[in-house]
Amino acid sequence: xxxxxxxxxxxxxxxxxxxxxxxxxxxxxxxxxxxxxxxxxxxxxxxxxxxxxxxxxxxxxxxxxxxxxxxxxxxxxxxxxxxxxxxxxxxxxxxxxxxxxxxxxxxxxxxxxxxxxxxxxxxxxxxxxxxxxxxxxxxxxxxxxxxxxxxxxxxxxxxxxxxxxxxxxxxxxxxxxxxxxxxxxxxxxxxxxxxxxxxxxxxxxxxxxxxxxxxxxxxxxxxxxxxxxxxxxxxxxxxxxxxxxxxxxxxxxxxxxxxxxxxxxxxxxxxxxxxxxxxxxxxxxxxxxxxxxxxxxxxxxxxxxxxxxxxxxxxxxxxxxxxxxxxxxxxxxxxxxx
Amino acid sequence: xxxxxxxxxxxxxxxxxxxxxxxxxxxxxxxxxxxxxxxxxxxxxxxxxxxxxxxxxxxxxxxxxxxxxxxxxxxxxxxxxxxxxxxxxxxxxxxxxxxxxxxxxxxxxxxxxxxxxxxxxxxxxxxxxxxxxxxxxxxxxxxxxxxxxxxxxxxxxxxxxxxxxxxxxxxxxxxxxxxxxxxxxxxxxxxxxxxxxxxxxxxxxxxxxxxxxxxxxxxxxxxxxxxxxxxxxxxxxxxxxxxxxxxxxxxxxxxxxxxxxxxxxxxxxxxxxxxxxxxxxxxxxxxxxxxxxxxxxxxxxxxxxxxxxxxxxxxxxxxxxxxxxxxxxxxxx
Numbered sequence: 001x002x003x004x005x006x007x008x009x010x011x012x013x014x015x016x017x018x019x020x021x022x023x024x025x026x027x028x029x030x031x032x033x034x035x036x037x038x039x040x041x042x043x044x045x046x047x048x049x050x051x052x053x054x055x056x057x058x059x060x061x062x063x064x065x066x067x068x069x070x071x072x073x074x075x076x077x078x079x080x081x082x083x084x085x086x087x088x089x090x091x092x093x094x095x096x097x098x099x100x101x102x103x104x105x106x107x108x109x110x111x112x113x114x115x116x117x118x119x120x121x122x123x124x125x126x127x128x129x130x131x132x133x134x135x136x137x138x139x140x141x142x143x144x145x146x147x148x149x150x151x152x153x154x155x156x157x158x159x160x161x162x163x164x165x166x167x168x169x170x171x172x173x174x175x176x177x178x179x180x181x182x183x184x185x186x187x188x189x190x191x192x193x194x195x196x197x198x199x200x201x202x203x204x205x206x207x208x209x210x211x212x213x214x215x216x217x218x219x220x221x222x223x224x225x226x227x228x229x230x231x232x233x234x235x236x237x238x239x240x241x242x243x244x245x246x247x248x249x250x251x252x253x254x255x256x257x258x259x260x261x262x263x264x265x266x267x268x269x270x271x272x273x274x275x276x277x278x279x280x281x282x283x284x285x286x287x288x289x290x291x292x293x294x295x296x297x298x299x300x301x302x303x304x305x306x307x308x309x310x311x312x313x314x315x316x317x318x319x320x321x322x323x324x325x326x327x328x329x330x331x332x333x334x335x336x337x338x
Numbered sequence: 339x340x341x342x343x344x345x346x347x348x349x350x351x352x353x354x355x356x357x358x359x360x361x362x363x364x365x366x367x368x369x370x371x372x373x374x375x376x377x378x379x380x381x382x383x384x385x386x387x388x389x390x391x392x393x394x395x396x397x398x399x400x401x402x403x404x405x406x407x408x409x410x411x412x413x414x415x416x417x418x419x420x421x422x423x424x425x426x427x428x429x430x431x432x433x434x435x436x437x438x439x440x441x442x443x444x445x446x447x448x449x450x451x452x453x454x455x456x457x458x459x460x461x462x463x464x465x466x467x468x469x470x471x472x473x474x475x476x477x478x479x480x481x482x483x484x485x486x487x488x489x490x491x492x493x494x495x496x497x498x499x500x501x502x503x504x505x506x507x508x509x510x511x512x513x514x515x516x517x518x519x520x521x522x523x524x525x526x527x528x529x530x531x532x533x534x535x536x537x538x539x540x541x542x543x544x545x546x547x548x549x550x551x552x553x554x555x556x557x558x559x560x561x562x563x564x565x566x567x568x569x570x571x572x573x574x575x576x577x578x579x580x581x582x583x584x585x586x587x588x589x590x591x592x593x594x595x596x597x598x599x600x601x602x603x604x605x606x607x608x609x610x611x612x613x614x615x616x617x618x619x620x621x622x623x624x625x626x627x628x629x630x631x632x633x634x635x636x637x638x639x640x641x642x643x644x645x646x647x648x649x650x651x652x653x654x655x656x657x658x659x660x661x662x663x664x665x666x667x668x669x670x671x
Contacts, residue, residue, distance in 0.1 A: 234627040292629035296597040333592035338580055338627045 002228055006286060009221055013039060013287060016064040016212045023204045024057045025191065026183025033178050033304055034061055036287065038150065038213075040279040041222045042175020043132050045117070045166075045308065046154040047321075052180050054154040056201050058113050063208045067110025067148055067215030070101035074119035076162050080127040084139045102137055102146070109146045110215040114153040118163045125170045132173040148215050154180075168267075168311050175276045176301070177308035179321075222283075229282040230292045238295055238337035243274050245331040246306060254330035256323055259316060264323070267311035277305045295337045303328050370474050370483035376401045379488055386493040388465070390458040393432060396467060398449045398487050405477040408447055410436070412473035412484075420468045428457025428494075429465060458497055465494045543656070556655040561585035562648040570641055578644050579623050585651070586616075596620035609654045615647050615662065 013035055020031050030046075037044045038061070046054045062069045072083060083102045090096040102112065114120075114128065131137055132151050137144045153174070155166070171177070183189065192198055231239075245252040247268030250261045269277070278293070280301040285293045307324040316323055380397040388394065402408050416434060420427040433452040438445060453467055469487040476483070564581045568574040586594045586602070589609075594602045599617060603610050622640060625632040636643040650660035 232628050290629055291631055294624050294628040295595050299595065299597060336583060336587055336593045337595070338576070338583065338623070 002224060005221070005224060006228060009039075010286065010289065012213055015209075016061070019064055019208045019212060020057065020060045023060050023207055024053050026185060026188040027053065027057060027180065030057065030178050030180055032287070033176055033301065034058075034152075036280050036283045036301060037176050038065060038218065039222055039225060039283045039286070040175060040276070041150070041219060042276055042280065043151040043153070043173060045171070045174040045177040046152070046180050047177055048154075048156065048180030049182070050156050050159075052182055054180050055113075055115060056204065057180065058111070058152045058154070059201070059205050060208045061152070062111040062113065063205055063210055064212045065110055065215050065218075066211035066213060068105025068108040069111045069113070070104055070109060071113040071115065072101045074114060074116040074124070076119055076121065078120045078124055080123050083124065083127060083131075084137065102131065103139065103144055107145055107147060108216070109149045112146075112149055112151045114151060116155060117153040118155040118166055120164065122164055122167070125164070125166060129170050129173055147219060168309070171308045172270055172273060174308065175280060176304040178304050225286050226279060226282055228291065229285050231278065231282070232292060234338045235293050235295065235298075238335065239274065239278060239298060241335045241337075242277075242298065242302070242331060243269055245335055246310060246328075249327055249331065252331065252334045254327060254334050256326045256330065259323060263313050264316055264327070265310065266313060269306050269309050273306060273309040277301060280305050299332055302332060367473060367482050367484040370406060370485050374403045374406045375474070375485055377485070377487060379490070381490050382492070385491065386462070386495070388455050388492060388494050389497045390455055390494075392455045394429075394453045394455070394467065394490075394492065396451045396453065396490060398451065398470075400447045400449060400472070400485075400487075401444055402447070402474060403444045404442075405479075406474045406483065407445060407477055409473040409475050409482075412471070413449065414451075414470050422468075427466070427468070428455065429453050429467060430456055455494055457494060459494065460496050462493050462495050464491065466491050556652065557585035557588040558648055558651040558655045562645065562652050565641075565645050565648050568641075570639075575641050575644070576626060578641060579619075579626055582619060582644060582648060582651075583623065585648075589655070596624065608657060609651065611659050611662070612647075612650050612654050615650060619644075619647055 016038075017031050017035050020034075021028060024031065034044055034057070046058065048054055072078070082100060084100045085097050085103065086100055087095055087097050102109070112131075117125075117128075127137075128151065131146065131149075135146045135149055137146070151174075155163075183192075197204055241252075245254065245268075247265065249256075249265060255261060256264065277298065281293045281297040284297040284300045285291075288297070290297075303325065307321075307328055310324055310327070312320060312323065378399040378401075380399070382394045382396065400408065413436065414431050414434060416431055419430045430453065431451060432454040433450075435450045437448040437450075439448075440446075451470075455465070457465070467490040469489040471484050471486050474483045474485060475481075561581050561584070565578045568578050568581075583594075589606060590602050591605075596617070599613070599620065603613055603616075609616065618634070618636065621632055621634045622636065622644070625634050626640075638646075650662065653660040
């Protein structure tokens, strides 16, 4: 029974991927990673240059997943209460309060899309921390629940003025940080310029089939995946070694060019981070029609689930992306399995 | 009259003296006692193959103890040629030199003799450097003694032979039987032996289980030996796979997984011929360690397949092309 359920949902997941890939071209890898995060029930942070299609990608997913969709733009003057409610003067001349984006869809909130999250103030980040971790919010003397909510946020690291770096504790709440790059293939680049269907995003998104997944069943199905995809002792040992290597890369002989490895890592991956890594790896195994996790499943999500959790010495923070990538590649190369 | 008799007597004495002196010189003297002399001879290194004109050098080191001393005049002179039954021997003394050393109780004479061969024949014949006879004088007395040096036997050869030799007339124990020219065959035999030796060496190199030749201590050569020693059970299989993983990792310089086999082959193209087997190995590893449902058909027991795989990888390691067909043959060694 569960095998059939797993197979049916896999078909839906692949259908979702296929639909998104129709409108966002050349991003097969990020699409697979976001699909993985959806079924692992993890929040996603997208990072990339301006205009590479981050928003389009997330909107396409939102349409396919179904459920309530809310969106907010990160700005420097955005305050936490802007997420919860907004006030206005009604036609009757009296002040009114209406639910903000977090509350508007109630428990049906499926996707909360935070655009340019690094433009928001730390107070906003703090609120998001709680919502992302606990999926609850206290407002109007009432506890609000968002059991099906996933937060998709994006940030661009090109502009640093008037932005607030997301603290490591907030970054750790995201299951993955996925880089979105311009597709290198010239035919795709040419298509993005000249194919008129890419010029109207709303029209483009409307091509994605709606409600491919049943958003309100995702939580329970995610549990089915986690319960049915096994991890052998050899894999557990491998994952443990990976974790230890993130904490003390020097002990595993890992070197990063022009970096003092003794000073580099202040904190490796967190237990929550490693838990998310294995959740994502299980989903990857399921998507690849396997009943057990193999090292390649971990590799498929390793960079994206671990890189943003590493805490480096401040002196190396400016080179975070490059150093994290090199260090994690070094870990994969150094730690053997079995 | 008396004066005439005296003159006649004197003439007679002089005539007798003149006729007997040479006889005195050739007279055979008694041999000296061996305790007064020692002779050491240094003869030519070869004793055959001398042709007309060849020279033989011989050195005699004669030690004469007091009271005897060597009479230098008794040494042979250049041009002297021995005779035997009235026939010249055909070996002539061409040079002689003597170095003397005198000590309180003895004198040492180093006599260098060079003989030259002046005879030739149609076949090989024996010849001899006859022992020279020297004379010794007892110091303070008129007593003379003689000493004969040891002789040296050798063979002379014809310089060249013209026409046919009638062997019946020329029979000699020194003439070997005529043989067929086997130079070509000998050369071919040497070449064949060389090729055989190289082939054996190559075979040892390929099949050898030891590391006494260069590139025999490679990671897969070691893995091949290790895998063979592991027990034939599930634990042994797991250990064998780990050994092979370590070998691959050692060759690559980093961890290799099923998803970066192509990268490994790009870095180490020598292993490209074994790509299908490498992929099967990773499937085997996956099946044993991570996912027992991984489909895999090795066609033989996993341990046996692993050993064959190691051998193929070892071939690649040594720059050879592995015989992948042997994988499908159960029992292949």
